[in-house]
Amino acid sequence: MAVTIKDLEKIRQEGLKALKEKLxxxxxxxxxxxxxxxxxxxxxxxxxxxxxxxxEDLEKYLKEELN
Numbered sequence: 168m169a170v171t172i173k174d175l176e177k178i179r180q181e182g183l184k185a186l187k188e189k190l191x192x193x194x195x196x197x198x199x200x201x202x203x204x205x206x207x208x209x210x211x212x213x214x215x216x217x218x219x220x221x222x223e224d225l226e227k228y229l230k231e232e233l234n
Contacts, residue, residue: 184233192229 186195 180233187229187233192225 183195186198190198
C-alpha cells in the first residue's frame with residue numbers, strides 16, 4: 168500500500184496533536200527538538216528567536232498547526 172503526501176500530512180498532524188495532548192506544548196517542543204538535526208550557530212539563532220518570540224505567538228502557532 169502506497170502512502171500519499173496527504174496521508175503523511177495527516178499522520179504528522181495527528182502525531183503533533185497526540186504529543187501536545189500527552190506532553191503539553193512545551194513538552195511537545197522539547198520532544199521534537201531531541202530529533203531535529205541542527206546546523207549553524209544554535210546559540211546565536213536561539214537568542215534572536217527567543218528575543219522576538221511572544222507567548223501569544225506560540226499559542227497561535229500551535230492552535231493553527233494542530234487544527
